[in-house]
Amino acid sequence: MPELLRLALEQLESVPPSLWLRRSGTLYLLVNAAHIGAIGLLIGSIVPLDLRLLGILKPGPLAVLAPVLARTAATGLALAVLTGAMLFSVRPFDYLQNPAFGVKMGLLAAGTANAWLVRRGGAWAGVAAGRQPSGALRVQAAASLALWLGCLVAGRWIGFL
Numbered sequence: 001m002p003e004l005l006r007l008a009l010e011q012l013e014s015v016p017p018s019l020w021l022r023r024s025g026t027l028y029l030l031v032n033a034a035h036i037g038a039i040g041l042l043i044g045s046i047v048p049l050d051l052r053l054l055g056i057l058k059p060g061p062l063a064v065l066a067p068v069l070a071r072t073a074a075t076g077l078a079l080a081v082l083t084g085a086m087l088f089s090v091r092p093f094d095y096l097q098n099p100a101f102g103v104k105m106g107l108l109a110a111g112t113a114n115a116w117l118v119r120r121g122g123a124w125a126g127v128a129a130g131r132q133p134s135g136a137l138r139v140q141a142a143a144s145l146a147l148w149l150g151c152l153v154a155g156r157w158i159g160f161l
Contacts, residue, residue, distance in 0.1 A: 001096075009092040018089035028090070035083035039152065041076030045069045046115075046148050053133045053141035063130040070119065077112065100161050104154035111147035114140055 012018060021028045049069040051057040088095055095101045118124050123137035133141070 009096075012089050012092055015089065017086055021086060021090050028087075031083050031086050035080060035087060038076050038079035038083055039155070042073050042080055043076075043148060043152055045073035045076060046144060049073065050141040050145045053127070054138055054145075055133075061130070062127055062133070066124075066127050070115075073115070077115075081108075095158070098158055098161050100154050100157035104151055104158065107147050107151040107154055111144065111151055114144050114147060118144070 021031060046069070048057060049066060052060075052062055052065060052069075118137065118140050121137070121140075123134040127133055127137065
């Protein structure tokens with residue numbers, strides 16, 4: 001491990017929130033529960049949105065549902081990243097040595113990049129205006145499903161390695 005990274009992780013372990021989480025089982029439990037809740041918010045929003053974009057779910061107008069579900073998913077992602085960073089700070093060296101953590105972080109980055117590209121694309125504006133999703137947007141929705149569900153599985157996998 002590079003010396004600079006090692007020093008940064010040692011500093012991370014010594015910041016007050018990390019110390020509080022290590023010293024309080026209750027606080028750690030609450031942050032962990034918040035992380036799970038945030039993941040639920042993310043997955044619970046992104047899966048129906050992606051299924052609707054793919055044409056598998058039909059209820060409700062996409063122009064109304066898509067913006068709401070996208071904002072809810074973004075909120076879940078932000079909360080999951082915040083609480084995940086707090087949990088990571090407790091044992092950063094252990095997490096970095098866990099191959100499932102690396103897979104999860106890669107899928108998280110790819111899922112976030114895909115979501116950003118979807119929101120910046122013209123097809124998303126078309127959906128918000130009431131048009132049907134393009135073929136490219138459907139491919140991105142399928143990729144989104146695979147990436148976020150893979151991230152969920154990799155997160156659970158961390159505890160088994």
